[in-house]
Amino acid sequence: MLKNLFNFLVFPGFLFTATLGLVASWIDRKVTARVQWRVGPPWYQPFIDMVKLSIKEITIPKNSSKIMFLISPLLGLSAVILASTFIWLANIELGATGFTGDIIVVLYLLTLPAIALILGASSTGNPLASVGVSREIKLILAYELPFIIILCVPIIKSSGLLRLQDLIQYQTVNGAILSNLSGLLAFLVAIFCMQAKLGLVPFDAGEAETEIMAGTYIEYSGILLAILKLTKFMMMVALPLFLITVFWAGFSIWKYVVLLVIIVLIRNTNPRVRIDQAVRFFWGKMTALALIAVFLAILGK
Amino acid sequence: MQTLLQPILISALAGSFIFLIPKRFRRIIETFSLLVALYLFVASIKIFAQSPINEKFLYVDNLSRFIVLGIGFFGCLVTLYSVRFMASYKEYRSYYSYIIWTIGGSILTAVSNNIVVFLAGWGFLGLTLYLLINIAGPRSAGTSKKTFIIIGGSDALMIMGFGIVWLIAGSLNLSDIKIAIDNSLSFWAFLLIAIGAFAKAGAMPFHTWIPDTAEDAPITVTAFLPASLDKLLGIYLLARLVLNVFILDSFTYALLMVVGAVTIVAAVMMALIQHDFKRLLGYHAVSQVGYMVLGLGTGNIIGIAGGLFHMINHAIYKCCLFLSGGSVEYKTKTSDLDSLGGLAKTMPMTFFTTLIASFAISGVPPFNGFFSKWMVYQGLVERGRSGGTLWVFCIIAAMFGSGLTLASFIKLIHAMFLGKAKDETRPTPATRNEVSWSMWLPALILATLCIIFGVFAYIIPLKYFIVPALPEGLTFIGTWPSLKATLFLIIGLGVGLLIYVAGNIRGIRETSPYIGGEEIEGDMRLSGTEFYDTIKNISILKSIYAKAERKVFDIYDQGKRLVFFFIRIFQYLHNGVLPTYLVWCLLGMIVFLFAIVR
Known part of the structure; x- marks a missing residue:
């Protein structure tokens, strides 16, 4: 129990993932800056930002449901800590039992931050936040379909393994799922789904700053905003890690950096798509690709 | 035996007794129904706690005993809720007696071993459902008719299915029957009974009565029957079929x-x-x-x-x-x-x-x-x-x-x-x-x-x-440490709260929602x-x-269309003109004669 508590709070859970997430966000900003021919911030900038946000004033909109407004950032944070603890533990302690999860559990836990954000934004009573909520939930529906389909590929390939550490073990013996044609296709789809799950350009219609002024985030300020941001940065660690675990035979630092750079590059070379375009993209092309991947997996390719 | 029969009998008697109480004693009716519902809940706990009973007609095993518990539990809660909610309805007296009857009928259905007893209980529930939807007054008449036709029709198919079961197994006791689905006859028996279960539980394509009922009936009725009891019973029947009565094939x-x-x-x-x-x-x-x-x-x-x-x-x-x-x-x-x-x-x-x-x-x-x-x-x-x-x-x-x-x-x-x-x-x-x-x-x-x-x-x-x-x-294939994970989710919330406290949480200010500096208007x-x-x-x-x-996609509306199609043909023929009828008779006789003489 004490060991689990340590795992959850310090390593590899909250503190570790949060630090890594802040560093990842620095990489994101730095690469973005280089793409745009700027210098970019120093490595400690995200940490300073957190401190700055935490001493700022908090405003709460009138007529909002206050408890919901205050508690939803915490819900999201808690869920992402648990999810990342599960994924990390599967990677670093192969024999771990008792305090782990399987693919389905992690998939559901990783949806929780989005739900929490949506509830928090709905509770503000701000019409722009409502627009953001509407887009966000449609985006969830859009990417969740191909994401679920491609998660079937490793299950089919490993003939019915669900536990994360079993999947890693299977991949160390039989080679990464990614090395098959079906796995590769699935991974490709997964990258796009990840982009949308992180709410980054081109799939950031829900928070579109220039249009609806950060939509779902619009009423959040101070420490509340800091927690929301932190949750997002932690998702930037947890999600690539999840994909690496499931498709790429377990964590190593270079795999993570590769994925992170892909995310940043997609984000910097694309314009924002409209929400209906995003829905069509995921339910059309991506779902078709995902289905092809599943068929190939069934055929044993 | 007595623990099983007593609650069923009491619900039948109490339900009828409610009809005898004059309508102006609303408090008495409510209190009495609440007490009966509470008694039925206690009785269902008793049935649950008892070791399995196997009488000739009634039968409680580990599957049906928690269904009974659920019936008693939901019956009690819904009755408690109804006290306030149903006060504005005119027909509250019949409502309570139908609810009490429904609880008793459901218990009977869940514990019956004999097919005939089972069908009687099952059919009775269809009737009380019809009556309960009608409580909402004339606007729910169409819905209650639709429900009754779908449920009743599927019950008829189910009786047919049980008839085939009797034909194959030669027994009317569910606990004695074990049929392997290896020929088309046993498959049809399963399918027909399953249709009854599907209609009750609301699986497609026999679901269309549920949304309509939800919209038109008093909401307590929906909460009681389609949402909880009908699910319990429909899926109970299906589980009974899958686990005990039939041995299913892969198809x-x-x-x-x-x-x-x-x-x-x-x-x-x-x-x-x-x-x-x-x-x-x-x-x-x-x-x-x-x-x-x-x-x-x-x-x-x-x-x-x-x-x-x-x-x-x-x-x-x-x-x-x-x-x-x-x-x-x-x-x-x-x-x-x-x-x-x-x-x-x-x-x-x-x-x-x-x-x-x-x-x-x-x-x-x-x-x-x-x-x-x-x-x-x-x-x-x-x-x-x-x-x-x-x-x-x-x-x-x-x-x-x-x-x-x-x-x-x-x-x-x-x-x-x-x-x-x-x-x-x-x-x-x-x-x-x-x-x-x-x-x-x-x-x-x-x-x-x-x-x-x-x-x-x-x-x-x-x-x-x-x-x-x-x-x-x-055996579980995956892992989900539900208790531990919840504990840690709560700890995570606590961590977040600590961060709140560490931050400038006291400096909270209320503002009006921000939409880019514009005034927010009512619309x-x-x-x-x-x-x-x-x-x-x-x-x-x-x-x-x-x-x-x-x-x-509504099976009821499509069925209605089919029936009306035939009705229109007959309407056309029944035009009330005597010579036309005579011509038909004559034509018929000619055909008849021709068939015999040839």
């Missing part, structure tokens, strides 16, 4: 899986676009049946356990949702999502119960709905281990269906509790309060159960209800019902939705 299992998967997705897609929250909940009552049928259709222990567990869970959270929805309707006098909003502040208890139940139904960990869905998914994966490809599509449908469920409940919560109300329906000081305790308490008990059944899933519901009812050998609101218009307008879905709204 039949596949059929069940397809029915389940189609039900999940199709019904939830309809729920997504509804504007009336009662109808929306009604479609979810259909969609969730899909998970139960899917679980039973996997044919392995974990899947069946998941299906049965989902049945209890569904009864709990759907009953909770309907009761909470009823409280909202009671306060605001409307069930139209477009005009509601902002109730989270005025009805915090109802908001809490709805939120928990919505999380549970959408499969958000760590609530109970997640646990049982997770078990159903594992059942599907387990089935996949022995080959076949159908399970892949079923698992995709089930998981995506869960996402769609979440989406439609986000809409519901936004539209009812969080968003902004229309000006004319904004709560006035008179209505700005919570409903009385007798209305929120049942919902709160159910919401608490949602949490308990999810967090302590291994220790309480699985251990006492599900595992004893099934053959040995329940600047998004109710939530328009959330999914983008999806509704996708070309393929658009035509399907249009067809669904014209009731093309």
Whole structure:
């Protein structure tokens, strides 16, 4: 129990993932800056930002449901800590039992931050936040379909393994799922789904700053905003890690950096798509690709 | 024997006795019904606690005893809720006696071993359902007729199915029958009985009565019958068939899986676009049946356990949702999502119960709905281990269906509790309060159960209800340490709170919502019902939705069309002109003569 508590709070859970997430966000900003021919911030900038946000004033909109407004950032944070603890533990302690999860559990836990954000934004009573909520939930529906389909590929390939550490073990013996044609296709789809799950350009219609002024985030300020941001940065660690675990035979630092750079590059070379375009993209092309991947997996390719 | 018969008899007598009490003694009627319901609950606990009984006609085993417990429990809660809710209805006296009868009839159905007794109880429940829907007055007449025709028609098919069973097995006792589905006759027997179970539980394509009932009947009736009791009984029958009465072949299992998967997705897609929250909940009552049928259709222990567990869970959270929805309707006098909003502040208890139940139904960990869905998914994966490809599509449908469920409940919560109300329906000081305790308490008990059944899933519901009812050998493929994970989720919340305290939490200031410096005006609101218009307008879905709204997929309307077609032919012939009839007679005689003489 004490060991689990340590795992959850310090390593590899909250503190570790949060630090890594802040560093990842620095990489994101730095690469973005280089793409745009700027210098970019120093490595400690995200940490300073957190401190700055935490001493700022908090405003709460009138007529909002206050408890919901205050508690939803915490819900999201808690869920992402648990999810990342599960994924990390599967990677670093192969024999771990008792305090782990399987693919389905992690998939559901990783949806929780989005739900929490949506509830928090709905509770503000701000019409722009409502627009953001509407887009966000449609985006969830859009990417969740191909994401679920491609998660079937490793299950089919490993003939019915669900536990994360079993999947890693299977991949160390039989080679990464990614090395098959079906796995590769699935991974490709997964990258796009990840982009949308992180709410980054081109799939950031829900928070579109220039249009609806950060939509779902619009009423959040101070420490509340800091927690929301932190949750997002932690998702930037947890999600690539999840994909690496499931498709790429377990964590190593270079795999993570590769994925992170892909995310940043997609984000910097694309314009924002409209929400209906995003829905069509995921339910059309991506779902078709995902289905092809599943068929190939069934055929044993 | 006596423990079984006594509650059934007492409910029959008490139900009739209520009719004798003069209508003006409302308090007496209510108190009496509440006492009877409480007695029936205690009796059902007694039945649950007893070791299995096997009489000739009645029979309690580990499967039926927790169904009985559920019947007593929901009966008691709904009666408590009704005391306030039904006060405004004129026919409250008959309502209570029908409810009491329904509890007794359901217990009879669940414990009967003899097929004839079973069918009698089952048919009686169809009748009380019809009568209960009619309580709402003339506007529900069409719906109650539709319900009665669908339920009655499927009951007729079921009787036929049981007839075939009797023909094959030569016995009327369910516990003695074991039929392998290896020829077409036994397959038809299974299918016909399963149709009865599908119609009762509301699986596609026999589901169309549920959304209509949800919209028109008093909401307590929906919470009581289609949402909880009918699910318990329908799925109980199906589980009985799958586990004891029949030995299914792979085709039949596949059929069940397809029915389940189609039900999940199709019904939830309809729920997504509804504007009336009662109808929306009604479609979810259909969609969730899909998970139960899917679980039973996997044919392995974990899947069946998941299906049965989902049945209890569904009864709990759907009953909770309907009761909470009823409280909202009671306060605001409307069930139209477009005009509601902002109730989270005025009805915090109802908001809490709805939120928990919505999380549970959408499969958000760590609530109970997640646990049982997770078990159903594992059942599907387990089935996949022995080959076949159908399970892949079923698992995709089930998981995506869960996402769609979440989406439609986000809409519901936004539209009812969080968003902004229309000006004319904004709560006035008179209505700005919570409903009385007798209305929120049942919902709160159910919401608490949602949490308990999810967090302590291994220790309480699985251990006492599900595992004893099934053959040995329940093994999990995945891992979900529900208790520990919840504990850590709470610790995570605590960590967040600490961060709040460390930050500048005292410097909170209230501001008006910011929309770029503009003034917010009254009509600047998004109710939530328009959330999914983008999806509704996708070309393929658009035509399907249009067809669904014209009731093309409604088996009742299609049946009606067929019947009217034949009626029109006969109407044409029966024109009341005597010479025409004579000509027909003459023609008939000629044909007849010709046939004989030749």
